[in-house]
Amino acid sequence: MDRSNPAVQRGRSMIAFNQVSKRYPGGFDVLKNVSFELAKGEMAFLTGHSGAGKSTLLKLIAAIERPNTGSVLVNNQNVSVLKSGALPYLRRNLGIIFQDHKLLFDRNVFDNVQLPLQICGFDHKESSKRVRAALDKVGLLGRERANPIALSGGEQQRLCIARAIVNRPSILLADEPTGSLDAEYAEEIMAIFKSFHQVGVTLLISTHDASVLRNTQFRVIELKQGEIQSSSAPADSAQTTSTSPAALSTGAQA
Ligand SMILES: Nc1ncnc2c1ncn2[C@@H]1O[C@H](COP(=O)(O)OP(=O)(O)OP(=O)(O)O)[C@@H](O)[C@H]1O
Numbered sequence: 552m553d554r555s556n557p558a559v560q561r562g563r564s565m566i567a568f569n570q571v572s573k574r575y576p577g578g579f580d581v582l583k584n585v586s587f588e589l590a591k592g593e594m595a596f597l598t599g600h601s602g603a604g605k606s607t608l609l610k611l612i613a614a615i616e617r618p619n620t621g622s623v624l625v626n627n628q629n630v631s632v633l634k635s636g637a638l639p640y641l642r643r644n645l646g647i648i649f650q651d652h653k654l655l656f657d658r659n660v661f662d663n664v665q666l667p668l669q670i671c672g673f674d675h676k677e678s679s680k681r682v683r684a685a686l687d688k689v690g691l692l693g694r695e696r697a698n699p700i701a702l703s704g705g706e707q708q709r710l711c712i713a714r715a716i717v718n719r720p721s722i723l724l725a726d727e728p729t730g731s732l733d734a735e736y737a738e739e740i741m742a743i744f745k746s747f748h749q750v751g752v753t754l755l756i757s758t759h760d761a762s763v764l765r766n767t768q769f770r771v772i773e774l775k776q777g778e779i780q781s782s783s784a785p786a787d788s789a790q791t792t793s794t795s796p797a798a799l800s801t802g803a804q805a
């Protein structure tokens with residue numbers, strides 16, 4: 552357990568890896584004995600070379616992949632052994648921005664963001680309200696009828712953020728969210744993430760982006776060939792944020 556993190560000492564861990572190893576079928580150990588904790592309300596970066604295991608680690612949190620050994624706890628629930636029927640409950644609390652976007656190009660911007668709410672069975676009025684709030688948050692309200700293909704790279708990335716936050720999750724995972732963007736767009740995206748952090752959302756963001764990592768106030772966890780190479784001292788970020796349930800419920804929305 553990461554005793555240097557005051558929020559963790561208070562027992563408010565949101566994500567906890569305990570001796571996690573992951574091997575894809577026929578392959579090698581992509582993650583080896585990975586242990587770390589992220590406190591509730593903490594924002595941290597995950598970095599490392601291409602193939603180091605960043606995307607795999609994020610997929611384990613969302614139970615898209617399962618570990619071979621060890622446990623992954625999300626909000627004190629061991630997601631490594633979750634039955635498939637319980638996955639929707641986990642994912643409802645989790646926003647994910649995938650490295651390969653996963654946007655649907657046969658639907659417009661509004662419908663892309665509405666999809667997670669449709670799956671959860673929201674009625675049309677409530678879901679429309681939430682979709683517009685999410686699009687407003689990322690500055691895309693005026694583009695709701697556009698096809699994602701007509702958006703710039705930065706706008707597509709912001710669309711992915713809107714889709715990830717429309718459920719108002721308390722955890723946001725972002726896989727290389729600024730990968731293909733120039734510095735100005737990357738800063739905009741980081742400002743959006745910081746605004747979620749300020750209202751108590753827990754964020755883990757994988758990035759190669761040196762400009763993002765330079766002088767950051769947030770913890771940087773570095774993976775090298777599947778092992779944690781270093782983890783900078785975490786800011787006690789949970790203490791600087793509001794973590795009331797009310798803040799969480801609006802945090803990813805407005
Ligand atoms: N579904 C899979 N099946 C088999 N091997 C995989 C699979 N997904 C990833 N790998 C392998 O696992 C290793 C880690 O991949 P991962 O995508 O987690 O790395 P990464 O750190 O996210 O890399 P990048 O910076 O390029 O996105 C790589 O060697 C990759 O080839």
Ligand SMILES: [Mg+2]
Binds near residue numbers: 605607650
């Ligand atoms: Mg990756």
